[in-house]
Amino acid sequence: MSNLSRLLKESWTLVEEQQDKLASHFYARMFLNNPQLRDLFPVQMDVQRSRLLGAIVTAVQTVDDPDRLDEYLRALGRDHRKFHVQPEHYDVVGDALMEALRTFGGDQWTLEFDQAWRDAYALIAAKMMEGADADADNPPYWHAEVLYHERRSRDIAVLTCRPMQPLEYRAGQYISVETRYQPRLWRAYSVANAPRKDGSLDFHVRAVGAGWVSSALVRRVQPGDMIRLGSPMGRMTLDRRSTRDIVCVAGGTGLAPIKALIEEMTRANRTRWVHVFFGARDRDDLYDLACLNRLAARYPWLSVVAATSADPDFPGEHGNISDVVSRYGPWRDHDFFVSGSAQMVRATMRTLAEMQVPAIRIKYDSFGDS
Template sequence: MADPIFDDRTLRRVRATYKDMAARPDWDSHLAQSFYANLFAENPQLRLLFPANLEAQTHRMLTAIRYVLDNVEQPDRMLTFLGQLGRDHRKYGVAREHYEAGGRALLQSLRGSLVTLLWTPTVDAAWSEVVGTIVGTMADASDEEELPAFWDATVVAHERRLDDLAIVRLEIDEPMPYYAGQYVSVQIPQRQGLWRYYSPAIPSNPFGQIEFHVRRVPSGWVSPAIVSETQVGDRWRIGAPLGALAVDLDANRDVLMIAQGTGLAPLRAQIMDMAMRGTNPRVHLFVGGVYPRDLYDLETLWHLAMSNPWLTVVPVAEHDEDPWWNTTPPAEVPPGLHQRLHGPIGKVVASFGSWADRQIQISGSPSMVKTTLYALRAAGTPPDVVSHDPLF
């Protein structure tokens, strides 16, 4: 573990004021509005670096801020995240002076988020140190990175696995190095200027092949276009890899993976990567959906389980039967493999105990991750054995 970045007094002041801010209704949305107002007032030319609609950008920014502040006492996790974020922002053309302007705007917004009596000179100094670390880490990582800011890729297959879910396969012009379990940002020709995060569902390979599982978000801008409009031959742009979900093969601990819907992708990629190794820890993969039909990739997982005795796949559906309008019968479970369970996936997993002796990964929607974390903690699972990506 890395040495602490901040001294105890700085951490106490930041923790106390962050707790005070977070307790206020809609503090994060007010912080974001103030940040953009301050940033664009001082640097009107920077507005061109942002999309016309700031809603998605605001959500990602607030998620990143919360993630950093929640992990301010875990230097390894915080610095890794900030470094990756800095490298990822190169695709927007962000330079060091832009980070410095953002840091000034963020500090000004933070100062306005507390009553004057609470924002003392010592508190100001503590937050200035934290914001300076955030800005400096991102800018340094951006300056030091030698890989491209993004890669271009061609769609070679588009499969509608469900009416609202597509599997998209692409070939990248130049192979992109990423670790199984990471996620990337993508931009599609139908929605120029909008970037969205998706996890590759297969490990990196020297041929530049990559696969994404995308489910349509009803109110989304990008996912409906990917599911309904993407065609073979489309040219996508893919940003630098992010995230740190990974199995520690040296930890001498077995693994629990919990996935809901297309959250399966980063866990699937890791399992495929592990299948190419000789020795692995035991892995229990619980994969869930609302209905049995939502377990869209079970046959692939069953093939992996049948050829890798260290892998156990447990399908879970909240409802035991498909809706009446679904005419495709569920696939038959191969002999010797686990039958489908039903119920909320977090509750089902927690019913087996605390899993405290495992490395645990959770991947799915923000609400699924939160409810699963709650269920596991109620069952006695220590928080430090659980990993998940920032909840964008």
């Protein structure tokens, strides 16, 4: 661990238990210093409150992995173009961040800690601005028309949209979405298909409790509506150089990027076996199982195992999907893709660690609507 990384992580422990208060102070100071910045953020700040600060902390804690940090920050800079972020805004954010850290770090906050965070934030800002500048040929966001909207269960919908301008992405990546019902409120969703000639994109969305965007996408959006899409992000893409067989673990609508990866494999795969484990609470939430089974019947290299955790009469596997995966295998020589809720991803990562699957062979993206 580098000295910079040590100082950042050590200093974060001083404020970690006060993250909510720190975030509130951070935004209050930022909007006080530059009131116009408030217009870049949604009216509802309850969920947004932790997002910008969370992105900064994530970046800071990745300083010992320069390649990953560079990729993450450049992508973050491209994505933040949708907020109309200007170079001068980075100074305002940095000043507010430092003041919040000093306030909640208290007497234990040292000059060394202060300088470490200043250096780290300067790196973050520079890389994000480089990413934004490199993406100048693309729009800050894409307008897209909703073509189809289908309710698949009590709270899950599958919708298809087509951007008005070409939007390039890779199977497995995710894109942030905004609707007219909640302006300036963006949520990330994985694209559920590999790139198509007509440019259309599928999204699988579950309406969650306080999910302003997810509820709108499931219950209010209709064909003909316009939505806005941010820049593609995410590293859960196929390594085309690998010859290892693949295991995909999906929980609920976490199936979306897995389905995109399968679709990409149908276009070129001849040698790699693909095992898909699809889990949900009950059969109603296995909303796309019929399509998966049709794909498995068509492509001999694809197998599908479905499981429910709270549906004892389901004619398949039972239990949490991470436990179901452990009953099969061994998997030490496979590439893994994991997608679902944060809780499901954590449980699966623990299971794979116990099964001695090398972490370098596991890909997942951490994001969500809640």
